[in-house]
Amino acid sequence: AQKITQTQPGMFVQEKEAVTLDCTYDTSDPSYGLFWYKQPSSGEMIFLIYQGSYDQQNATEGRYSLNFQKARKSANLVISASQLGDSAMYFCAMRDPRDGYFGNEKLTFGTGTRLTIIP
Amino acid sequence: DAGVTQSPTHLIKTRGQQVTLRCSPKSGHDTVSWYQQALGQGPQFIFQYYEEEERQRGNFPDRFSGHQFPNYSSELNVNALLLGDSALYLCASSLGAGNTDTQYFGPGTRLTVL
Numbered sequence: 161a162q163k164i165t166q167t168q169p170g171m172f173v174q175e176k177e178a179v180t181l182d183c184t185y186d187t188s189d190p191s192y193g194l195f196w197y198k199q200p201s202s203g204e205m206i207f208l209i210y211q212g213s214y215d216q217q218n219a220t221e222g223r224y225s226l227n228f229q230k231a232r233k234s235a236n237l238v239i240s241a242s243q244l245g246d247s248a249m250y251f252c253a254m255r256d257p258r259d260g261y262f263g264n265e266k267l268t269f270g271t272g273t274r275l276t277i278i279p
Numbered sequence: 280d281a282g283v284t285q286s287p288t289h290l291i292k293t294r295g296q297q298v299t300l301r302c303s304p305k306s307g308h309d310t311v312s313w314y315q316q317a318l319g320q321g322p323q324f325i326f327q328y329y330e331e332e333e334r335q336r337g338n339f340p341d342r343f344s345g346h347q348f349p350n351y352s353s354e355l356n357v358n359a360l361l362l363g364d365s366a367l368y369l370c371a372s373s374l375g376a377g378n379t380d381t382q383y384f385g386p387g388t389r390l391t392v393l
């Protein structure tokens with residue numbers, strides 16, 4: 161079974177609108193971490209936001225927020241007031257304690273969503 | 280504060296050849312992970328190095344090997360290259376001490392095998 165599922169291969173959004181990128185995950189461990197990365201056409205993976213499974217509040221970083229619904233196993237990324245520079249691939253990733261030891265387990269990525277911001 | 284750096288940026292090899300990719304971690308980081316990203320897909324974990332030893336390994340053949348040096352920099356070696364090894368190879372660094380640390384990625388090396 162896929163551990164990270166991103167069901168939106170591509171999205172087109174008008175500039176200045178808010179956008180939600182979907183991510184669902186699968187794990188049976190109570191302790192895990194969820195990440196969102198942005199990958200522009202240059203290729204570099206840029207860290208955006210992190211949510212720990214025990215965090216009480218949804219994570220926020222500037223225009224980025226994570227809508228974490230633990231019971232539904234979803235961790236959607238919300239970008240407020242989108243900008244042209246937000247056009248890129250966006251990847252959801254999970255760190256699962258079953259995938260390693262001593263912490264710093266490997267990341268498992270989804271297939272990504274290509275976001276295009278329209279002027 | 281220098282981020283993760285990788286070299287070379289691009290590389291073209293032919294089938295059967297060997298290649299070495301290099302990575303320098305972010306200042307203060309001691310753990311290096313390598314990922315392979317084929318076109319149109321998400322990155323796939325290859326292996327992770329900590330204290331100069333391979334700590335975890337993904338589902339990759341023995342043709343993929345690595346090394347970590349005392350200064351925490353790392354190399355990824357691929358022997359007997361196949362056409363399917365064409366991909367973007369990403370290096371990520373982090374702190375090995377805790378399990379909540381973020382992995383920060385470098386710009387990647389784009390390998391083309393002809």
